Amino acid sequence: MGMSAFYGPPKPEPDMINLIHHAINAGVTFLDTSDIYGPKTNEILIGKALKGGVREKVEMATKFGFIYDGAWKVKGDPAYVRACCEGSLQRLGIDCIDLYYLHRIDTSIPIEITMGELKKLVEEGKIKYVGLSEASASTIRRAHAVHPITAIQLEWSLWSRDVEQEIIPTCRELGIGIVAYSPLGRGFFSSGSNMIEKLEDGDSRKYLPRFQPENLKHNKILYERVNELARKKGCTTSQLSLAWVHHQGNDVVPIPGTTKIQNLEQNIGALSVKLTPEDMAELESIASASSVKGDRYNAGITTYLDSETPPLSSWKA
Numbered sequence: 001m002g003m004s005a006f007y008g009p010p011k012p013e014p015d016m017i018n019l020i021h022h023a024i025n026a027g028v029t030f031l032d033t034s035d036i037y038g039p040k041t042n043e044i045l046i047g048k049a050l051k052g053g054v055r056e057k058v059e060m061a062t063k064f065g066f067i068y069d070g071a072w073k074v075k076g077d078p079a080y081v082r083a084c085c086e087g088s089l090q091r092l093g094i095d096c097i098d099l100y101y102l103h104r105i106d107t108s109i110p111i112e113i114t115m116g117e118l119k120k121l122v123e124e125g126k127i128k129y130v131g132l133s134e135a136s137a138s139t140i141r142r143a144h145a146v147h148p149i150t151a152i153q154l155e156w157s158l159w160s161r162d163v164e165q166e167i168i169p170t171c172r173e174l175g176i177g178i179v180a181y182s183p184l185g186r187g188f189f190s191s192g193s194n195m196i197e198k199l200e201d202g203d204s205r206k207y208l209p210r211f212q213p214e215n216l217k218h219n220k221i222l223y224e225r226v227n228e229l230a231r232k233k234g235c236t237t238s239q240l241s242l243a244w245v246h247h248q249g250n251d252v253v254p255i256p257g258t259t260k261i262q263n264l265e266q267n268i269g270a271l272s273v274k275l276t277p278e279d280m281a282e283l284e285s286i287a288s289a290s291s292v293k294g295d296r297y298n299a300g301i302t303t304y305l306d307s308e309t310p311p312l313s314s315w316k317a
Helices: 013-025 041-049 078-092 111-123 137-146 167-174 188-198 213-233 237-246 261-272 277-286
Strands: 030-032 059-064 066-068 072-074 097-102 127-133 149-155 177-181 252-255
Touching (some): 013 041, 097 111, 111 137, 137 149, 137 167, 149 167, 213 237, 213 277
Parallel strands (some): 059 097
């Protein structure tokens, strides 16, 4: 995402293609994007990176449903689902999307309607697997009843743990994989509270409640305590934070983003960090709900978190 949108100006295309190739050569086999990143330019970038036999080395995930035209909106009607899929296939230069997510839930349409069209796309061979992002437990159950959900993408990190109450147990009950985005707290566990001073113009984090000065003053205590434990473990704070997510289970796949090769290598190095049950317990006591101040998103996006949809019985096409 940060290669093309939201975290400052787009990064140079040759550098980002080189970074993607470096990641794949280092053993990364799963790439995640969305048609809203850019918008659309990140899919085009990845499409270029997939050429020359690279496509066969990775599982490709992308997302649809988010629209920004001065305000955030979500669409999940059948015609839009199909148009988005066709567009992503073209931009990525591929015949089939391995994992296709509804990026946020359209709260005006029963989830069964959106899922019905996604099921058709699976049957047509245009997508292999279906995913949802930031859905409520009941929405996940309703969607899964129409067509199996392969993965739920959600924010899960040491400073975003509310999903552990209901969403994670629901996924595990249904056998659904978990893809954890922002496992480093949008870079917070890489740089701490001083990161706000380093953000470029146009970086959306400047405007998120959790990154406002009055909240960062409180949140830096969490960083300092995690950093202290990281020093004892002989790793970086970001590696320890990422290792905590890795240790949540074999059904969890964190997707940290980066625009720098050295950060990529550091993220890969987190796989070597071994945590004992005592380490996990200490981290979780440090990262309690009261240890973090500020919402994850502004109000316009918060509307689409943990989303519910109308009942199917209310739907009139």
